[in-house]
Amino acid sequence: MFGLFKKSKDSQNGESTTEWYSELQENQQRWFAFLEKLEAKMEEFATAAIPELKEIMQSDDDIYKRTFHRVYSGVNGQLNNIREKARDVYEEKVHDVYYNLNSQISVLSKHHNLLSDFRSACSDRYNEFENKYDYWRKQIDKTQERDLETEYQKILDEYEAIKNKFNCTQCGGNIVIEKIFLIETYITCPYCQTQNTFAPSTLGRNLQNIARNLAEQRTAHLYEAYEAEKDKERDLYHQRHELSLSIIHEKDKKVLHEVQLKMDDLEEQRQFAIKNAPKLHQEYLRAMYDELNKITPDLKEHNEKMYQNQLQYL
Amino acid sequence: MEEKKVNSFLNRLKESAQKQTNYGGEMEITEAKINAKDCPNCGAGRAKQDGLTHCAYCGFEFLNIKLTDGVYIKKEDNSI
Numbered sequence: 001m002f003g004l005f006k007k008s009k010d011s012q013n014g015e016s017t018t019e020w021y022s023e024l025q026e027n028q029q030r031w032f033a034f035l036e037k038l039e040a041k042m043e044e045f046a047t048a049a050i051p052e053l054k055e056i057m058q059s060d061d062d063i064y065k066r067t068f069h070r071v072y073s074g075v076n077g078q079l080n081n082i083r084e085k086a087r088d089v090y091e092e093k094v095h096d097v098y099y100n101l102n103s104q105i106s107v108l109s110k111h112h113n114l115l116s117d118f119r120s121a122c123s124d125r126y127n128e129f130e131n132k133y134d135y136w137r138k139q140i141d142k143t144q145e146r147d148l149e150t151e152y153q154k155i156l157d158e159y160e161a162i163k164n165k166f167n168c169t170q171c172g173g174n175i176v177i178e179k180i181f182l183i184e185t186y187i188t189c190p191y192c193q194t195q196n197t198f199a200p201s202t203l204g205r206n207l208q209n210i211a212r213n214l215a216e217q218r219t220a221h222l223y224e225a226y227e228a229e230k231d232k233e234r235d236l237y238h239q240r241h242e243l244s245l246s247i248i249h250e251k252d253k254k255v256l257h258e259v260q261l262k263m264d265d266l267e268e269q270r271q272f273a274i275k276n277a278p279k280l281h282q283e284y285l286r287a288m289y290d291e292l293n294k295i296t297p298d299l300k301e302h303n304e305k306m307y308q309n310q311l312q313y314l
Numbered sequence: 315m316e317e318k319k320v321n322s323f324l325n326r327l328k329e330s331a332q333k334q335t336n337y338g339g340e341m342e343i344t345e346a347k348i349n350a351k352d353c354p355n356c357g358a359g360r361a362k363q364d365g366l367t368h369c370a371y372c373g374f375e376f377l378n379i380k381l382t383d384g385v386y387i388k389k390e391d392n393s394i
Contacts, residue, residue, distance in 0.1 A: 048320045052328065063341060070331035078323070162346050169350035170359050177346075185386045186366065187348070193361040194350055201346040298385050 020101055021111070024118045027093050031122050034089060035129045042082050046136040049075045053143040063206055065146075075140060083133050086126070094122040148214040152295070155180065155207050162201075170194040182208045182298060208296055215291035222284035229277045236270035278314045285310055351376070365393030 053072060060068045098119045105112055163177045173191035177198065182205055186195045216223070240263050247259050289307045293300045352359055355374035364370035367377045370393070381392050 045320050045323075049324060052324055056328065056331075062336075063343070066336055067331050070334060071327055074327040074331065075324075158346075166348040169348065175348065181386070183386070186362075186391075188362040192359070193363060195360045195362055195366065196348050196350045198348045199344070199346065202341075202343045204346060301385075 020105075021114055024097070024101075024114065027097060028118055028122055031089070031093055032125055035086060035125055038082055038086055039129060039132055042079065042133065042136055045075075045078060045082075046140060050139060050143055053140065057143060057146060063202065064209070072140070072144065076137075079133070079137065079140070083130075086129055090122070090126055094119065094126075145217075148210050148217055151210055152207075152214055155203055158201065158203055166196075166198070168192060168194055169196055179298070180204055180207060182296070208299065211292055211295045211299075214295060215288050218291050219284060219288040222280070222287050226277065226280040226284050229273055229280050232273040233270055233277070236266050236273065240266040240270070281314050282311065366391045368393035 053068070053075065056068045056071055057065065060066075062068075098115065101115055105115060159177070159180050164174065166175045166177065167173065168175055168189035168191065171189060171192040171194065173189050175187055175189055175196060175198075177187070181198060181200045184197055184199050187198045188194070189196060243259055243263050243266070247256055250256055250259070285307060289303055292303050296303070350360065353369040353372060353374050353376075355369060356372040358369055358371040360366070360376070361370065366387070367379070367381065368375055381387055381389055383389050
């Protein structure tokens with residue numbers, strides 16, 4: 001009695017399947033081809049842009065490297081355009097199509113897996129594209145790096161050269177500049193007590209602009225250690241998850257026990273990583289701010305406030 | 315063909331970046347220097363112990379603010 005309904009339902013589904021399935025297949029193929037083209041375009045653009053950016057960084061004589069940053073943001077904008085194109089097409093040709101069909105086809109239908117396969121294949125491919133975008137983005141980011149140690153050394157050299165050079169405007173007595181000043185400062189003549197105004201050079205003032213980046217550059221290894229520890233949590237979780245999937249149909253008690261031990265071990269490592277990552281982060285921050293305080297001792301009070309503030313978000 | 319397009323885009327980008335003027339005008343590169351300000355009213359020098367805000371002799375106002383503690387200037391630098 002029920003077979004009657006079943007038969008008609010099946011044949012109905014069978015008909016519509018071919019119709020929407022061919023659409024899905026076509027969409028999937030075109031989506032894959034489209035991303036491939038975009039990736040090629042992205043790669044070509046980035047490989048052409050990176051050497052250019054490096055060259056501009058070298059030749060830009062502006063103290064803030066503004067010409068470089070203009071080109072840099074232009075390049076990033078172009079890369080972003082490519083990414084946006086991919087996102088728009090994904091929304092239209094994958095996301096919308098999936099939800100549209102999903103509302104028509106019952107989850108219980110035996111063809112529903114075709115639909116979900118379509119979506120997961122397309123979104124996996126999309127993730128791959130996003131990873132490539134991230135990769136190129138990072139490569140382009142790297143062109144921003146410059147040798148701050150030599151710039152810092154220049155500032156130190158300049159300070160050495162000028163620190164005994166000045167005389168009091170009133171009495172002519174020698175005035176020693178006792179440290180690298182970042183802004184105009186009153187300096188008292190030790191002989192006649194006159195307030196002299198000392199104006200630091202553009203180079204010297206720039207110290208506070210490069211200080212933070214220099215400190216970060218010097219402690220980059222600690223930051224990397226923290227990042228690595230932070231990523232461990234997910235890695236270990238996935239490893240454990242794979243193991244737990246592998247024993248679903250396992251009957252052998254001995255194997256089960258062994259895998260269970262491995263899983264426990266992974267979980268323990270994972271818990272350790274969760275606890276350890278913030279510690280490493282704090283270690284990095286402390287070292288970085290110590291460096292920063294060394295470079296700009298005058299700003300210590302301000303730096304410590306920033307450090308305390310960052311501690312709240314570990 | 316493609317190669318050409320990318321390069322011409324980059325060149326145009328570079329050109330317009332170099333042509334663009336900076337907000338706030340040209341950058342001035344200055345050397346470190348030192349100077350002292352005498353009172354423009356009576357010509358007296360300005361000494362540490364008399365404070366920074368007023369001339370110790372004629373009361374001329376150098377700065378019309380009350381100084382607070384900063385990195386280099388302290389609130390003791392106010393003239394009494």
